[in-house]
Amino acid sequence: MSNKQNINEITLSTAENIADELIFKSATTFVEDLAKSVPVASIALGLTKAISNYKTAKDQRQLLAFIQEAENTDAKFIEKFFKDKNNTELGFEILGILDQTYLEKQARMIFRTAKLFKEKEINKLEFDKYTYIITHLNSHLINILQELFFLKTNNEDPEFEFDISNPNMELVSFQFLREVESPLVFDGKTKIARYKRTDEFYQFYEKIFKD
Known part of the structure; x- marks a missing residue:
């Protein structure tokens, strides 16, 4: 068995233990009603009944990446989130958003966005906008965003x-x-489209995109 397989099995086992603990600690909340009807053995079934739809390897991988980011960033976030009945609708919404993604980086970004929203650093409109952007990213655009951050501003002509x-x-x-404004080229009529990075880009990169 490869080291990667061992790591994956250990990670899944750890996530299953997290699910067990969540279900036990949340016995008086909506999590109990949803989770007690499904097998605890699977992390995909351990959090809510809705996750029982997460049967494919891709779906489980995305959910696991979301949970791992939570554990790495704020170990108590998942427990607090699912103990609060007010988060029921948002929880289902997050599952639907995760279902639209296929890269683990997207799942990590979705967690960071959810955390920003729950901590009131962004509002619901911003949450919706950022999750829309995340679901529309692919490997190509992710590489472009990475390169864009490190581009040096061209100020040869101030x-x-x-x-x-x-x-x-x-x-x-x-x-x-x-x-931004650009000079006319040789024919005196044509302009090259030139752009500058916005504050919106830097905020997204620093708070959501960057691992």
């Missing part, structure tokens, strides 16, 4: 300072870039 020209337009739709 009057027309910019970060990037002709970017992937999805970054513009995410409001991570704003167009």
Whole structure:
């Protein structure tokens, strides 16, 4: 058996233990009603009855990545979250969002976004916007975002300072870039589309994107 398999088995076993403990400690909350009707042996079934739909390897992997990020960041978050009946609707919403993702990095970002929302650092509109962005990311866009953060601003001409020209337009739709003034090119009529990074981009990168 490979080291990777051993690590995965240990991680899943640990997550199952977390689920057992959550169910035990949350006996008087909605978690009990949902979780006691399903096998505790599976982490995918240990948190809520809704998770019983998470039967594929992809779904379980995404949920596990979400829980692992919670344990690494705030060990008590999951327990507190599921003990609060007011989080029922949000819990189901998060499961639906996770179902739209396939990269573990996306699951980690979803946890960070949920934590920001529960700690009132962002409002529901921002939560919805960030989770929308996360579900629309892929490996290509993730690499572009990583590169964008480390780009040096082009200030050869202080009057027309910019970060990037002709970017992937999805970054513009995410409001991570704003167009800036650019000079005319040789024919005196055409302009090259140039953009600068926004505060929105830096906030997303630092608080949600960065591992």
